[in-house]
Amino acid sequence: MEFVQAKNFTPAQRTTARLIVIHTMEAAEKPGTALAVAKWFAGPSAPQASAHFCVDADAMVQCVRLHDVAWAAPGANNDGVHVEHAGFAAQTPEQWADDYSQRLLDRSSFLVASLCARFNIPARWLTVEEVRDKKTAGICGHHEVSLAFGKSTHTDPGRNFPRDRYIALVEDALNGQPEPFPLPEDP
DSSP, rough: OEOOOOSSEEEOOOOOOEEEEEEEBBBBBBTTHHHHHHHHSSSSSOOOOSSSSESSSSSEEESTTTTSEEOTTSSTTTTTEEEESSOTTTHHHHHTSHHHHHHHHHHHHHHHHHHHHTTTTSSSSSOHHHHHHTTOOOEEEEEHHHHHOOSSSOTTTOOOSSHHHHHHHHHHHHHHTTTTOOOOOOO
């Protein structure tokens, strides 16, 4: 996996995480989107934002080391690992079901399964109340973080994101069907 260090993040020495936060990049579903967004996070005009990983259907790029804090979803930055996906929050169910999105979600589910295994995070989609409860671990979207903490207005990955199907893919990867890939050691 390629590593492109984001410009904006908080150095830390975290050894735990409670949340895996799913985002959409608000960028086209096409080859090279993950690397392009990673380079944007790293560039001279980088936003005051970052994520741990950028994923498209063909590639994954790590942008922030797992022990550091990405600037992705205020309220869930310190205890979250953030995964950006090529695509848009406004995608329809049909757009999330096309070939590109299927490959994207398959690739992402292996990554998220590996993160779940590393941080002992259950493969379940959290409610807003569970995100707010600092003792509950799981997977959520930026939207749930926005509603839980009121520090942003993001709605990604969108109301049509296939949460149930995605959690099933993560569970399959955790159960070795197929085997999740090992996460890279922090560069």
